[in-house]
Amino acid sequence: MSARRVAQVPPLRWVLGLRSFWKQHRLPPALPLLIVIVFLVCAVFAGLIAPHPQNQGELSKRLLPPTGMAKADSSYLLGTDGQGRDILSRLIYGARMALLISIVSIALTAALGTFIGLLAGLFGGKLDMVVMRLVDVSMSIPAILIAVLLAAVFGASVQNVIIIVIILIWPAYARLVRGETLSVKQADYVALARVAGCSRLTIMRRHILPNVLPTVLVLMSLHVALVIVMEAGLSFLGFGIPPKYATWGSMIQQGYQQLQTSWWVAVFPCIVIVLTVISFNILGDWVRDRLDPKLRQV
Amino acid sequence: MSDQAMAGMAGATDALPLIEAHGLRKHFPILRGLFRRQTGTVKAVDGVDFVIHPGETLGLVGESGCGKTTVAKMVLRLEVPSEGAVTFRGGDIAKLRGDDLRRYRRGVQAVLQDPYTALNPRLTVGRTVSEPLTETQKGIAKSEVNERVAEALTSVGLLPRIAKDYPHELSGGQRQRVEVARAIITRPECIVLDEPVSAADVSIRAEIINLLQDVQATLGVSYLLISHDLAVVQRMCHRIAVMYLGKFVEVGPAREVATGALHPYTQVLLSNALPSHPDDAGEEIILTGEVPSPRNVPPGCPFHPRCPIAAPICREVVPVLSAEGVGHEVACHLVERGGRNAAAAGGAPRAGAASEAGR
Numbered sequence: 001m002s003a004r005r006v007a008q009v010p011p012l013r014w015v016l017g018l019r020s021f022w023k024q025h026r027l028p029p030a031l032p033l034l035i036v037i038v039f040l041v042c043a044v045f046a047g048l049i050a051p052h053p054q055n056q057g058e059l060s061k062r063l064l065p066p067t068g069m070a071k072a073d074s075s076y077l078l079g080t081d082g083q084g085r086d087i088l089s090r091l092i093y094g095a096r097m098a099l100l101i102s103i104v105s106i107a108l109t110a111a112l113g114t115f116i117g118l119l120a121g122l123f124g125g126k127l128d129m130v131v132m133r134l135v136d137v138s139m140s141i142p143a144i145l146i147a148v149l150l151a152a153v154f155g156a157s158v159q160n161v162i163i164i165v166i167i168l169i170w171p172a173y174a175r176l177v178r179g180e181t182l183s184v185k186q187a188d189y190v191a192l193a194r195v196a197g198c199s200r201l202t203i204m205r206r207h208i209l210p211n212v213l214p215t216v217l218v219l220m221s222l223h224v225a226l227v228i229v230m231e232a233g234l235s236f237l238g239f240g241i242p243p244k245y246a247t248w249g250s251m252i253q254q255g256y257q258q259l260q261t262s263w264w265v266a267v268f269p270c271i272v273i274v275l276t277v278i279s280f281n282i283l284g285d286w287v288r289d290r291l292d293p294k295l296r297q298v
Numbered sequence: 299m300s301d302q303a304m305a306g307m308a309g310a311t312d313a314l315p316l317i318e319a320h321g322l323r324k325h326f327p328i329l330r331g332l333f334r335r336q337t338g339t340v341k342a343v344d345g346v347d348f349v350i351h352p353g354e355t356l357g358l359v360g361e362s363g364c365g366k367t368t369v370a371k372m373v374l375r376l377e378v379p380s381e382g383a384v385t386f387r388g389g390d391i392a393k394l395r396g397d398d399l400r401r402y403r404r405g406v407q408a409v410l411q412d413p414y415t416a417l418n419p420r421l422t423v424g425r426t427v428s429e430p431l432t433e434t435q436k437g438i439a440k441s442e443v444n445e446r447v448a449e450a451l452t453s454v455g456l457l458p459r460i461a462k463d464y465p466h467e468l469s470g471g472q473r474q475r476v477e478v479a480r481a482i483i484t485r486p487e488c489i490v491l492d493e494p495v496s497a498a499d500v501s502i503r504a505e506i507i508n509l510l511q512d513v514q515a516t517l518g519v520s521y522l523l524i525s526h527d528l529a530v531v532q533r534m535c536h537r538i539a540v541m542y543l544g545k546f547v548e549v550g551p552a553r554e555v556a557t558g559a560l561h562p563y564t565q566v567l568l569s570n571a572l573p574s575h576p577d578d579a580g581e582e583i584i585l586t587g588e589v590p591s592p593r594n595v596p597p598g599c600p601f602h603p604r605c606p607i608a609a610p611i612c613r614e615v616v617p618v619l620s621a622e623g624v625g626h627e628v629a630c631h632l633v634e635r636g637g638r639n640a641a642a643a644g645g646a647p648r649a650g651a652a653s654e655a656g657r
Contacts, residue, residue, distance in 0.1 A: 187415045187418075188410045188411070188412060188415040188416040189415065189416055189417055189418040189426075191371075191374075191376055191408075191410065192408060192410060192416060192480070193418075193429065194374075194375075194376060195374050195375075195376070195403065195406075195407060195408045195430070196403065196407075196429045196430035196433050196434070196480075197399070197400055197403035197404075197430065197433035197434045198429070198433050202433070206418075206421070207418050210418075210420040211418070211419070211420060293419060293420060293464040293466060294419065294464075294466045
């Protein structure tokens with residue numbers, strides 16, 4: 001054994017203190033939390049934070065590279081796109097749209113799908129059969145086809161994107177929750193709850209829902225990514241968010257043609273999407289663990 | 299056990315029955331194909347009558363799949379009988395509504411086999427234990443609930459502060475005690491014990507049995523004890539009912555059934571039970587074959603294909619329970635009045651049985 005010494009830099013005391021405090025109180029993972037907070041602040045205060053308007057560009061300043069590169073303009077930190085619009089500002093406004101679409105549609109879908117799944121799993125019989133066939137049907141229709149159809153009928157607007165997302169992903173929740181409900185329903189504590197005199201509604205609320213919810217939360221955090229990407233696809237086809245709003249998806253769609261000449265137009269929104277999605281997934285895992293009494297140490 | 303059993307018996311005979319089952323049947327249809335045609339019937343429970351008196355323990359013994367648990371579920375109103383009825387204090391439990399139903403729920407509680415799935419992992423012990431109380435007595439004061447929870451936990455030998463814990467923080471034995479605490483919090487008159495100790499370690503088993511006997515002594519509660527463990531049943535029960543393929547084959551006072559079993563199936567069960575001392579081991583009767591499927595019950599006596607002493611009549615005529623002593627009933631063609639197996643009358647019944655059963 002060679003006794004080679006590895007030089008160790010003593011870590012700062014307050015850093016250690018903060019870390020142990022964090023661990024002790026089982027606070028969420030710091031970096032993802034920070035990213036999500038920045039995301040939320042940008043979404044809410046976009047108008048105050050963004051240095052430039054989201055839509056007005058100066059054609060004379062089109063495709064300026066980000067600060068640090070040659071020919072960069074220091075007032076455009078991340079450069080400009082093909083119409084001379086500030087990328088940073090559009091990213092900040094895009095956060096608002098991403099938040100609105102993903103939070104609203106996922107929250108609504110999860111509530112709806114979970115409720116339907118619970119009913120189907122708990123009551124079974126004809127209701128279950130009807131619901132599950134409906135799920136099969138909506139899962140077998142190509143998503144983009146429904147989206148185009150709906151957008152063609154109702155026109156492109158923020159509400160319609162939310163409605164499309166709900167129609168496309170509710171079956172995932174209904175099916176997941178139904179399966180979980182069927183397995184939880186077999187547990188002895190559900191039988192004992194009936195012996196104790198609980199009504200079906202109480203059993204659903206007190207005994208089944210809390211044991212199903214963690215799985216739903218994880219699916220919700222995964223769907224944040226899906227919805228952002230779905231919105232990008234819809235915007236690309238012209239059926240998504242109207243072009244007057246900046247969204248990350250539409251920024252990528254507009255920028256990818258110039259990837260070889262001006263990479264920054266598409267790459268920055270990509271980075272932002274990846275960071276946001278990963279952060280939401282990690283936080284989703286953390287919430288699930290926090291809800292599980294087995295993992296909740298004193 | 300004997301003193302307690304006698305006391306229980308004496309008290310039992312003149313009191314009104316607490317729970318009665320009349321001609322209880324549970325048939326599950328077997329549905330096949332697209333149109334859910336019924337292609338057969340599983341006769342899980344096929345005509346069972348019994349009575350539980352206040353303060354009495356009735357044991358239900360039998361192999362797995364014989365319908366014991368289905369009987370328990372029907373007594374607990376978790377399954378609706380296909381035929382027949384369970385009555386609680388004279389009233390058909392299937393017809394109870396509202397306040398009457400809540401009174402029945404308060405009166406009849408349960409302890410189930412597996413302490414690991416019997417407690418909701420997301421509720422604290424306090425919430426779990428108090429549930430029967432808060433659900434059947436809406437609007438009960440919170441302070442009284444807490445008091446009753448502490449009282450119930452104390453009487454099963456747990457510390458009241460365990461109420462704040464979650465099930466995963468408890469050991470198997472503690473969980474079982476929590477289950478018992480939950481079952482007694484409404485001060486019930488009857489508790490259905492479905493294999494209460496078969497999932498427990500041997501070391502915990504005796505502890506739980508003692509606890510259940512203490513609870514009975516202090517609360518005067520009746521038990522319907524379901525088990526395949528004859529040692530447990532003999533120790534805890536006043537009366538024993540032996541079940542085979544959905545029917546009772548022998549019912550009688552615990553001591554009589556344990557020492558003077560008349561039905562060949564009961565004799566087999568007893569010969570296979572572990573003796574309390576190795577030297578006490580008698581000759582073991584090994585049954586050949588499997589328990590027939592309850593969807594295809596053999597004609598005549600359901601036990602005849604495996605019975606070591608089966609006679610021609612057993613293949614054709616279904617035997618019915620008939621009295622062979624005080625409170626002792628047997629369903630066997632070959633039991634003569636006076637309680638002996640006719641076919642094995644020449645020699646000792648067990649020896650004859652063993653030789654015919656073979657290897």
